[in-house]
Amino acid sequence: MRPLPLLLFLIAIPFVSFQFEEDKDRGSFTAVIDNKPFKVREDQLYRGLVMAKAGSMDGKSPARNVISATFNGPSYDLKDGRSFSENIWVEVDFALPFEAGSAHNFSVSSQFDGTNYFMLKEQSTINITDVAWESDKKHFRLNADIKCKMRSMGYPADGKRDVVLQSKMTSIRITVPSWLAKS
Numbered sequence: 001m002r003p004l005p006l007l008l009f010l011i012a013i014p015f016v017s018f019q020f021e022e023d024k025d026r027g028s029f030t031a032v033i034d035n036k037p038f039k040v041r042e043d044q045l046y047r048g049l050v051m052a053k054a055g056s057m058d059g060k061s062p063a064r065n066v067i068s069a070t071f072n073g074p075s076y077d078l079k080d081g082r083s084f085s086e087n088i089w090v091e092v093d094f095a096l097p098f099e100a101g102s103a104h105n106f107s108v109s110s111q112f113d114g115t116n117y118f119m120l121k122e123q124s125t126i127n128i129t130d131v132a133w134e135s136d137k138k139h140f141r142l143n144a145d146i147k148c149k150m151r152s153m154g155y156p157a158d159g160k161r162d163v164v165l166q167s168k169m170t171s172i173r174i175t176v177p178s179w180l181a182k183s
C-alpha cells in the first residue's frame with residue numbers, strides 16, 4: 001500500500017468520527033398542521049436562543065427573557081407571484097431554574113400553505129417534557145410537545161378556517177447567553 005493514501009485515510013478518521021458525533025445530537029422537530037405534515041428543510045439547524053425581550057411601550061407586557069426557536073420549511077411562489085417561506089416560530093418564557101412542566105407564557109406562530117397564522121392562547125398548550133443542561137451550563141437540550149389552535153392573520157375576511165398545529169421538539173439545543181447562564 002502506498003504511504004500517501006494511508007496517510008490521507010488516517011487524517012480523515014477523526015473528521016468522520018466528529019461528523020457522526022455531531023449527527024447523533026442534532027435534535028429533531030416534527031409538526032402536523034391541519035392534518036398535513038410540515039416539511040422541515042433538510043439544512044435546518046435544530047437550535048434556539050434565550051434572549052431578552054423588551055416590554056411593551058404601554059407597560060402591559062413586562063420585559064422578560066424568552067427561548068426563541070424557528071423551524072424553517074420550504075419556500076415557493078404563490079399564485080399571485082409573491083414568494084412564501086413556511087416556518088413555525090416558538091417562544092417560551094425563560095427563568096432560572098428552568099424545568100420540565102407546562103409552560104404558562106408562550107407564543108407560537110406559523111406560515112403554512114400560503115397563510116400566516118397566530119395561536120389562540122386559550123386553546124393552546126406547550127408541555128416541556130425534558131430539560132438537560134450541558135456541562136458548560138451555557139446550553140441545554142429541550143424536549144417539548146405543542147398543541148395549538150391557530151387562526152389566520154386575515155380572519156375572518158380571508159375566509160380561512162382555524163387549524164390545529166401539533167408538534168414535537170426533541171433535543172433542541174438552546175444557547176443561554178453568558179450574562180444569564182447558570183453558574
